[in-house]
Amino acid sequence: MSPEARQxxxxxxRTAATSATVVEPTDLxxxxxxxxxxxxxxxxxxxxxxxxxxxAQNAGGVVVSTHHLDRVTALDVDAATxxxxxxxxxxxxxxxxxxxxxxxxxxxxxxxxxxxGAVAADVHGKNHHRDGSIGRHVTRxxxxxxxxxxxxxxxxxxxxxxxxxxxxxxxxxxxxxDVDLRLLRVPTRWMRVDTVRAGDLDAVLAALADxxxxxxxxxxxxxxxxxxxxxxxxxTAADHADPDDVSGSGAPARGARGDPPDxxxxxxxxxxxxxxxHVLNRWSVQAFNSAWFRAARSRTDALQAPSGFFHPxxxxxxxxxxYGSRGLVQYQCVxxxxxxxxxxxxxxxxxxxxxxxxxxxxxGAGNPGPLSFPQPGWTLAVDLGADVDGLGALxxxxxxxxxxxxxxxxxxxxxxxxxxxLPVFYPRLxxxxxxxxxxxxxxxxxxxxxxxxxx
Amino acid sequence: xxAVGDPQWVALVxxxxxxGLAVVMALAESGRLQRVVLxxxxxxxxxxxxxxxxxxxxxxxxxxxxxxxxxxxxHDSVVREMFQDGDLDVVILAAGELGDADxxxxxxDEAVRLAEVNYVASLSVGLRVADRFRAQGHGTLVVLxxxxxxxxRASNFVYGSTKAxxxxxxxxxxxxxxxxxxxxxxxxxGFVRSRMTAGRDVPPLASDPEDVGRAVVxxxxxxxETVWVPPAxxxxxxxxxxxxxxxxxxxxx
Numbered sequence: 001m002s003p004e005a006r007q008x009x010x011x012x013x014r015t016a017a018t019s020a021t022v023v024e025p026t027d028l029x030x031x032x033x034x035x036x037x038x039x040x041x042x043x044x045x046x047x048x049x050x051x052x053x054x055x056a057q058n059a060g061g062v063v064v065s066t067h068h069l070d071r072v073t074a075l076d077v078d079a080a081t082x083x084x085x086x087x088x089x090x091x092x093x094x095x096x097x098x099x100x101x102x103x104x105x106x107x108x109x110x111x112x113x114x115x116x117g118a119v120a121a122d123v124h125g126k127n128h129h130r131d132g133s134i135g136r137h138v139t140r141x142x143x144x145x146x147x148x149x150x151x152x153x154x155x156x157x158x159x160x161x162x163x164x165x166x167x168x169x170x171x172x173x174x175x176x177x178d179v180d181l182r183l184l185r186v187p188t189r190w191m192r193v194d195t196v197r198a199g200d201l202d203a204v205l206a207a208l209a210d211x212x213x214x215x216x217x218x219x220x221x222x223x224x225x226x227x228x229x230x231x232x233x234x235x236t237a238a239d240h241a242d243p244d245d246v247s248g249s250g251a252p253a254r255g256a257r258g259d260p261p262d263x264x265x266x267x268x269x270x271x272x273x274x275x276x277x278h279v280l281n282r283w284s285v286q287a288f289n290s291a292w293f294r295a296a297r298s299r300t301d302a303l304q305a306p307s308g309f310f311h312p313x314x315x316x317x318x319x320x321x322x323y324g325s326r327g328l329v330q331y332q333c334v335x336x337x338x339x340x341x342x343x344x345x346x347x348x349x350x351x352x353x354x355x356x357x358x359x360x361x362x363x364g365a366g367n368p369g370p371l372s373f374p375q376p377g378w379t380l381a382v383d384l385g386a387d388v389d390g391l392g393a394l395x396x397x398x399x400x401x402x403x404x405x406x407x408x409x410x411x412x413x414x415x416x417x418x419x420x421x422l423p424v425f426y427p428r429l430x431x432x433x434x435x436x437x438x439x440x441x442x443x444x445x446x447x448x449x450x451x452x453x454x455x
Numbered sequence: 456x457x458a459v460g461d462p463q464w465v466a467l468v469x470x471x472x473x474x475g476l477a478v479v480m481a482l483a484e485s486g487r488l489q490r491v492v493l494x495x496x497x498x499x500x501x502x503x504x505x506x507x508x509x510x511x512x513x514x515x516x517x518x519x520x521x522x523x524x525x526x527x528x529x530h531d532s533v534v535r536e537m538f539q540d541g542d543l544d545v546v547i548l549a550a551g552e553l554g555d556a557d558x559x560x561x562x563x564d565e566a567v568r569l570a571e572v573n574y575v576a577s578l579s580v581g582l583r584v585a586d587r588f589r590a591q592g593h594g595t596l597v598v599l600x601x602x603x604x605x606x607x608r609a610s611n612f613v614y615g616s617t618k619a620x621x622x623x624x625x626x627x628x629x630x631x632x633x634x635x636x637x638x639x640x641x642x643x644x645g646f647v648r649s650r651m652t653a654g655r656d657v658p659p660l661a662s663d664p665e666d667v668g669r670a671v672v673x674x675x676x677x678x679x680e681t682v683w684v685p686p687a688x689x690x691x692x693x694x695x696x697x698x699x700x701x702x703x704x705x706x707x708x
Binding site: 007017025053326391 | 487
């Protein structure tokens with residue numbers, strides 16, 4: 001491991017860059033040798049670097065790219081299952097399976113993540129209230145463990161504890177080599193979308209609850225609007241469209257005729273590498289949020305391409321650069337009740353924090369993963385510039401409110417949590433630690449996050 | 456140290472320095488400090504500083520390390536001890552003395568000693584810490600320079616020259632290690648009311664140790680690399696630096 005291979009590594013939030021030896025093994029054998037190499041500060045796998053904080057960084061240690069694990073090894077159309085390697089990008093997989101009338105059962109807010117990363121973060125999508133997180137759809141995975149062996153893991157038999165510890169385990173149990181995933185059979189590639197423009201938080205929550213009828217639902221909330229408009233937002237709810245919706249009479253949406261949409265289209269615009277500082281400030285964000293709210297129109301059964309519905313931000317390459325050189329922090333929490341949710345939004349509004357559209361959605365039941373994030377209730381996600389005045393104190397106060405409500409904060413996006421709160425947000429943390437001590441007693445797997453949170 | 460810039464593991468070299476301790480106290484406000492290393496010469500002063508640190512941080516583990524600025528041969532083991540419990544996010548270099556320009560003029564050995572304490576020791580410890588930071592792949596060195604290093608004045612030119620050397624060293628070290636994940640924050644306070652300056656006339660734009668502490672915390676949060684305390688000194692010094700020597704000499708500074 002020559003020090004010349006050292007490079008600065010940062011993630012989507014572009015904060016807290018640290019230097020690590022980045023290696024890109026070209027096959028499994030060379031990946032395996034890493035496990036036995038003399039590495040004082042451990043190894044962490046890295047996919048597409050889309051986690052927001054220091055999950056896939058390892059200062060002074062080794063960061064191993066999974067990009068050679070790029071095969072879709074088996075697709076069973078009749079059974080609607082796929083075997084896919086850990087380094088495959090979700091967007092690529094979505095495009096492959098879409099040709100056979102299939103779709104991924106869970107799609108996070110960006111398709112620029114790998115399958116391995118999705119497992120390590122136990123990602124959820126807009127259908128969590130109905131379909132749970134990705135963990136519910138993984139029927140098997142193989143994991144490269146700290147002793148250099150490859151183990152097959154299943155949710156219900158064999159070493160199922162290790163299976164569940166790996167879901168949401170942030171790469172700290174090993175490297176996800178491949179995954180068997182159950183797919184969703186879809187009638188068309190289109191989405192049939194209802195949009196509700198809701199004037200205040202109550203209306204947003206009512207529309208979201210109503211959206212439970214749909215497979216997918218999500219709300220975008222304007223955190224800067226005050227007074228009677230506090231908590232106003234736009235709720236979208238959708239199902240996969242039926243052939244009748246697409247070809248039927250009525251008024252099909254623009255672009256619905258012709259070829260079915262590509263679930264993984266190229267980005268439409270890019271943010272230039274150099275952005276003037278403070279582009280996103282209280283005033284510009286407020287103006288954007290208002291304009292965006294006014295532009296929204298309530299309507300039902302509109303056809304939309306899946307990329308537009310699931311991944312509006314993927315259309316803009318490098319949108320994270322808008323936050324300037326200090327980068328951004330994403331904060332995502334879940335709370336069981338609407339009172340806590342409303343308090344959290346209130347805090348953001350009172351702090352006059354320039355939140356560029358907060359995302360609110362319903363969560364259904366969680367899963368047995370001790371570090372898996374989702375639990376029943378409401379989840380809130382906000383992006384904030386890392387240089388916002390008083391950001392640390394604001395987020396600490398939000399943590400406190402989340403803890404009081406019995407909620408949790410998402411580790412896949414964390415970059416600043418107080419370590420003492422970890423067992424509060426993850427009550428089964430000890431169980432996870434015991435298991436990790438069993439499978440990795442010498443701490444072969446380490447990351448900046450694992451050190452920062454004493455995980 | 457996380458995205459927001461609140462460190463968890465901190466060391467102070469010059470463990471009884473008022474300004475240095477004020478920085479540690481200001482860092483403690485985030486509630487994130489888990490480990491604090493205090494490296495200094497005076498055992499009683501260190502113990503008192505440790506007590507203060509424990510009270511303010513609530514639960515941080517405090518390690519005391521014996522550090523003598525002028526004994527550079529011991530600095531290897533000093534730095535090793537500082538890192539004994541693990542990574543450090545921030546190391547503050549605050550060991551320094553003010554000296555006495557009248558005495559230095561007639562006793563050159565006094566001037567040499569001041570240079571050893573303020574400049575040579577900071578080089579010695581700073582480079583060793585930088586090496587550790589490179590190995591751990593991250594770290595921020597906070598260097599307490601001074602506006603006195605910006606121009607040579609009749610009243611404190613030896614002190615000023617030690618700070619000028621330290622200032623250039625810190626700036627260059629930061630440039631050298633930027634791609635190694637290491638940051639150097641250069642702090643340039645004006646007159647700070649402290650034990651070190653007790654009894655002297657207080658000039659305009661003076662500050663308190665707490666002001667320096669707050670300014671360092673803000674710089675870590677905002678990712679600033681150069682900190683003037685108070686901020687107005689930046690413009691003042693820009694003007695003074697542009698001034699011809701003949702004119703500068705006549706200023707009542």
